[in-house]
Structure formats: structure tokens, C-alpha cells
Amino acid sequence: MAVRVSRYGAIFLTISVSLGVWLLAWLGLLRPADGWLYDHLTRLRPGISAAAERVLLVDTGPAPWRIEPVQWNTAARTLQELGAGAVVFTFSPPLSDAFPDSNELAAGLLVAVPPRAVAQSAPPWPLEADFQQRGIDTAPLAVPRAEAGIHRSADLQLEGRNVLVVAASQRLGAGSYSGSNTSVRVNFSGGRDWIPVVSLQRVLSGGLIPELVRGRVVLLGSVELSGAAGLYTPVHGDADPVSLTEYQGYLLETLLNHNDVRSPSLPVTLLFLLLVAAVSVVAYQRLSFVMSLRMTLVLVGLYALTGWLFLQFAALWIPLAELVLMQLLLFATLSRHRQLSSEDALQEVLADTRSWVRGHMLPEDFYESSQHWAQIITLVDQSLELERLIFLERVPAEHRVREVKALRCDIDDIDERRRDYERAPYSTAMEQGGPLQLHNAYLKTQTDTEEIQYLVPLIFAGDVVGFWAFGVAPQRLEQRGQFETVVRRFANQIAELLYHRQQWLRDQAAERGALARYLRLEGGASLNRLVTDAIKSAERRRELFDAVLRGLDTALVVYDLFGRVLTVNSAMEVLVQKHDLPVYDMTALDLLTRLTDMTRTQARQVLNHLVLQMQPMRMPVALTGDGKQNHLLVVKPLSGEDAGAAAFDISGLMFELADVSAVSALCSLKESVVEQYVWQMRNDVESIQMGTDLLLSDRPSAQQRARVSEIVGAKLKNLTRFLDRVQKDVRAPAQSISRDGYPLETLSRVQNIIAELETAAAARALRIVLEAPNFINLVIAQPAEFDKLVRNVLETLLNDAAADTEIRVRIRLEPDVVTFELSNAGFGLPDADLQRFLSGTGHAISEEFRLLHECSAALQVWGGEFKASSEVGRGFRFEFSIPAVA
């Protein structure tokens, strides 16, 4: 899901959340939470508070109507005499002559009367008019409002009149309440049992001290509930509700102390919420998820602490519920937004990565496509010249095989009962781990061709992924070892392709199993799967590149920008061992100095130039001590795909050592050919020169002139033909040289091969002695085949030679032919056996005689002859001749 946020998203969020919470508060939807918070914070008093100082409660008991008027009179007079600021009855006491007994006493009384609406049906108490007639002030007693059963506030006006406690506070003159609010939130911060209570009996018995009464408003009424229903307040819960009288005491104290609990107005609340939201939105964006969570919890705690402090010490109730709700909403919203944004960004990166990786690799369905397998099977068939073949793969969770691709046969050619891979011949093939020749027909027999059938297990990474069955003509198995070796190589490749195919099919099946995914709670676009897919794709690409790097013939070593080795491929490992090149211990500078004849200063300059100019450097180098520059060193800076990468954007240096000995050999070949052609041409030119001089002279006779003319003419024709030949040979491409043959200078080639075998010969105390003219004519031969022939012959002689003997190599130059004689003093073979082996018809033919047979066949193509003889106890003698170049 893409997250789209407008330019002013932060402002929008701040306003919307603040306003939303404020609206909830205004609609009263937050009242329960607000009330809960208020009640609990009210109960948390900072210590034991002093008793109320402005109000005194006189408990008249549960049945005040049983008290005689004279007792009321006595109580009222006593309280007035003790200096009470006001004596207030929270009920309507009975009137009589005994109460009040004087106008003065009456003037000091305030009596609660029921609301007019109630008074009409409130027997048997005196009517308000009665009290007024006796000169006693009255005021209605209002029952405080409840919010969810908790009486936190009280109205100050009832039926347009001040309620009892307002009237009572006004009697105190200078300390009277003069607010204009119609209701107040009662301040219960004093806690429970905060208002002092005395019993009526104590008042009547004169047990009060003046200090307890002076200046206080004395409320008379039922304080103890004694089974009557009480009022629940923030500090009085289920266990001990308070009486209405006591509640009036708290209310009166609130009014007289002017510490009613106030709350900020709605506009102020909104502004405050906006401010806090704005700061929070900024803060959350800068913090991590964990820090944001911590900040939220800390702020909520801070709000609660602030709310308590203000409530307890300033009688101010901040919009705590609103603040907490807003903070939590902001945290949730921004966290979710952050998570969605991260997922979006990650998905974008993963999509780019997957797209890039796929663009550089074979498409995944390549492994499953029919065209791909058709190409493979055709290649295998053509390479091995098979009668028919079929690739089989194991069916997952079953014991059967199924066809992947077949050529000139199909799965129906395999008997139904022989498709269980846990049985023979599959199990036998798996045990063998290689090609298994089948003696019982596996593929249904074809009557028109004779074939031998094979079953090959296809093993990749230790797992059998399938099987390959084929039929081959018997004559193809004349060289069974070689054939089976090639089959194994193909089998390894096919197994890897089959493995990738099965991987791809599994992935596809997993994609299609949506229901299963949802049941596993993995439905939808799982980020985990995307990451896993991307990593798998990148891993496959990395493996592919590793394989490419390993498979390169060119030796590679990559250095980082500081000249330290990053990677070395297999070809370089071979060179390292062969030429004792400690590349792992060398920096780029060391390697460059070692391979070239540069000094360190020169090499450093070259590397600097490379880095700055971003241009590769190429030069031939010699790895062997003979100075032959058979390798081309290429040093190039590695940069990103941006072709315009600047200096120091490079990520490393790559040293490539390409073996150009074949190219060098080709150049040397042509050089030696040209050299020989030149001296031949000089001979011809000599004849022409000499002939011309003689013709220009008047000394030769006519007969001699004629003869000289003839000779000169013939030489000129010969030279022309020769020049054509030179041109053709110099221009001959490498492919035709290796295929069709080329004029070869054989002496140096033989000398090189002898030098290569010197070490092996010396190990067995053998000497190779070469006897050859100083100049040998060119012969037409394929360079590689000639070398192979000489080497094979020498190795055969070396293997057979007795220790401390000589291998003799003699080259004879005859008019039209160059003859090579090679012999040893060794154990030998019966000559008849040797002839049989060389003809290729001998059984148990060894590799070396097979190679000699092949080489002698090539010799015949060049127009040469090959002869070999052997005698038991004396050794071998090989002689081959090749026509010389005319």
C-alpha cells in the first residue's frame, strides 16, 4: 500500500487529532474517562491535610424530627453564644413558641426548605412562609448532580434562588462567596472525614469549646447515614458514601475558601491541545519507534503528575483525558505511518533489485521452457550420437519418475512397472553414482537397430534430481572409458539444470497456494517473502558470477582501492602455484613490479595514472624465467556501471593475465616460416642475379647463354609462385593453421618438447640426446598435432626406458623429406602386439598407444609415414617422416 502524504500532512494531522479529541470532549464522550482520572487523582492526597476551618457539622442523628423544639432552641442559642458565623439547618426543624424563642435568635438562623415544586407535597414540615413569618431565612437545599453516580459538582442556584450553602456563605460578610457560576465542582482534596463533626448531644450538654465554633458556619443535620442512602463523591466510594449534610459541608468549605475546582474553557483546551500536538508531531518524527513509545509513556505520566499537582494545589483540573488520548492517537498514527513508509521504501528497493537481478540473469521460467530442454537434448544427442534418449525427473512425494524431455522415444517406452525410482535399475544406478549399462531392456526394444542402453543418475549437490536414459550403438562404445567420462560430464550439467527447474516449479507452486498461505498467516504481499525472494535472486546471481569467475581461463586478481587482494579466481590460483607468485601477500604495486621490469616508482606512477585517467594498461609479460612473454597483463580500474565515473569513483583494480602463448606461438610460427622463406628466396635471387650478370657479360658462349637464360627464366617463375605462397602462408588464419597444417620449423619444436621432458627424464636418470642438422627444411603439419606426436612418442620411450639409459632423437634432412628417429633402451613389447595396439585393434589398449595411433593417422594426412618397432628387452624404435616444403 503506497503511502501518500500531502505537503502539509503534519499540520493536517495536528489539527485533525486535536480537533477530534476536543470534539469528543465537547460531546461528553470523554466524561467517563475524565471522571475516573479525576476521582483517582483526588484521592491521592499529598499528606494528611488539616481539618476544615470554615464549617462545623452537628450531627442531629437519623431522626431529627424526634427532637423537641426546645432542644433546637437550646442548640441554636448555644452555637450563637459560642460565636458561630451562621447556624444553618439542613432540614426544616419544627417551629413552636419554644423555637425560636426570640427574634434575635431567629435572625441568626438559616433553614433549608425543599424546592417549591417539592414543598407543596412535603408534609409535615413547616412551610417556608412559616419560617419567614418568624423571621428565619430560608433557602432551598439542592441535591448535587451525579455523573455516572459520582457527585462531583453542585448547583448554586435552584429555582432562581441561591441554594442553602450559598446563602450560608453570604452570611459571613467579608468572607462570603460572590461567584457568579451556577454550579461548582466541589473540592474534595481534604479527603474523607475532613469536616469536623460534633453530636447534637454534645452541643446541648455544653461540651463545645468556643474555638471550635467561632467564625464557622455550623450545619445541623444527619451526618451519619445509619442505613440511609448516601452520596458517592470522588473520595467517598462504595464503602462509605456521605450524607447530604456532610456533602453540603464540603460544598460550603469550597465556596468559603474559593477553591472550587475549575477547568480551562473549551477554547483554551483546544489551543492547549493544538500546541501539545504540534510539538509531539515534530518530536515523533525525529525519534525511533522505541524512543517514541518511551516518550509517549513518559508524557502520559507527566500529564498525570501535572494534573494531580494542579488539582491538589491549584484546584485546577487540566484536560487530562484529552491529553492522554491525543498523545496515544498521535503515537499510533505516526508509528503506523512510519511503518508503512518503511515498507513502501523497502518494497521499492526490493522491486528495483529484483528487476535488476532478473535483467542480468536467465529468466526463471527458462528452466522450465520446452525450447530450452529441446536445445539441451539436441546438443547431447549430437555430441554423443545416441540412438534415443530421455530425461526423467523424480515426482515429489511419489516414487515415480516423469518425463522432462525425450528424443526418439517417450515415457511410454518405459514399462509402467519400471517407473518406481526406489527400485532397480534406479537404485542400482544411484548406488553406482554413474552411468549404468543395462543388461535388461529398459526402453522398449526397437527391432530395427541394435543398441546398448544406459541409465544415468542425475545428481546435484548430493541429491538425485532425476535420471537420464539413452540407447547407444555398440560401435560407439569401442572407447568405453572415454564415452562414459563424457556421459558423466553431461550428466552433471543436466542435473544442475534439472535442479533449477525443480526449484522454479516449487516456487511457482508456493505462489499459487494462496489459501495455504493465508491459513499460515502469510497471506498478502509479505515483506518477508519479498526480502527472501530478493536475497535468493541476488544469491543465484552471485553464484553464477562466482562460477563464471572460476571458469575463466584468464587469471584474475582484484584489488581494492588500497591495493589489498579482494578476490582471486581459479586460473590465477594455478598461476600462483606454477610460477610461485604469492599474490595474497602482495599489494597491487608489488604484483605490477614483479610481473614487469618497472621500478616501484614507475609502477606507482602507472597505478596513479590508471586511477586518475580511468584507462586500462596492457603489456606483454613473461612469467617464466626464459623471458618468453606468453602472457598479456591488463590492469584496469573497476568502476560502477556509470560510464562517466570519475577518478576515485573506482572500487578497485583488476589484474588480468591472459595466456597469449598460442598467439605468441602463432607469431613465432609465422616468423620462422618467413625466415626460412627469406633464405630460400635469397637462393633463388642469387641464381637470378648470377644468371643476369652472366647474360650481361660477353664471355659466356651461346650455348652457355641459352642455358643461363633457361635457368633464369625458371627461377623467375619459381620465385613468382613462391611469393604467392609466402603471401598465402603469412595471411593464413589460426583456424586453418590448426586444421589444415602449416609450414613448420620442426627443430626448435622438438628442442622445446625435449626441454619440457628433461625434468621427468632426470628423475629416472634418463638422458634425451638430440642429433639434428643445424638447418632443417620446413614441413607441412598441424602444429599442435606435431607437438602431440613428438611428445607422445617421447613419453612412451621414457615410460619404457631402463634407468640410466639414453633416449636418442635423430633428425635427418633428406632431399624431400624430414625424418625423425626416436629410440630407447628399455623393456619393449613383442612387436606383433605393438603393431596391433598402434592399429587400434588391440584389446586393453592403453591410452598412450591410442594417442600414438591417432597421431600416426594425422601424419598420414600430411603425407608422411609412421613406423614403429619393438623388441622385448631392447626397447622401442619409432620413425616418422614428413614431406619437406619444396
Add this chain to the structure above:
Amino acid sequence: MNAKNPAKILLVDDDPALQELISISLELNGQQVLVASNGSEAMSLVDAQAPDLIILDLVMPVMDGVCFIRWLRQERASAVPVLIMTGVARPGMVEELKSSGATEVVRKPIDVTTFLDKVNQLLQG
């Protein structure tokens, strides 16, 4: 050596055309020419005829010029002057041939006049 006793020059070269041309040139110069096609034939003629000068090619079948001259100097200890005429040009070859026993080395092609001058010089000692 004079007209009655012309100098005997042994020409060793496997090229028939050059054999003929050089022979004509030397005969016109008043010398007697003996011809061999390779070093092996030349050995026989040296023993049989004791030539006054040997004109030698290098690249020949059976026995090349270097092998012959080594035989001449080492086995026969002959001091007869040897003029090598060759188309082969390798660095250090002239020195190598002279150290093997060649008196003079000339590279082909060479004109008749220069050739005969060299021959006369060598015959005169």
C-alpha cells in the same frame, strides 16, 4: 695456379641451378669446378681431389654446411679456404661460422663480379 694448372674449386650446394651458374662463372674465370650436392658428397671429393677452395652452402640435406666444415677442420685438419654463401641470416651467425672454420661468409644474393673477386682473393691466399 695458372692456366695450365687451374685452381680446383669444390662447390657444395644442393641447388642444381646454382651449381650450374656458379660452375659457368668459375670456368669463365679459369677455375676447375668440382660439384657436390651435400656435405657427405663433399667429404668424398675433399679426400679424393684436395681442392684449393671450397664454396659451401649451409642448408643441405644429408649433411649440412656446418657439419661439413667442422669435419673439415676437426677431422681432416684441413686449412683449405672455405667461402660460405648462404641465404640464412641469424644474429651472430657469421661469427659462429667463422669460429667453426669458415674463412669468409657472404650472404646471397651476390653479383658475379664480387663473387669472383672473393674467389680470387681466397685463392691468392
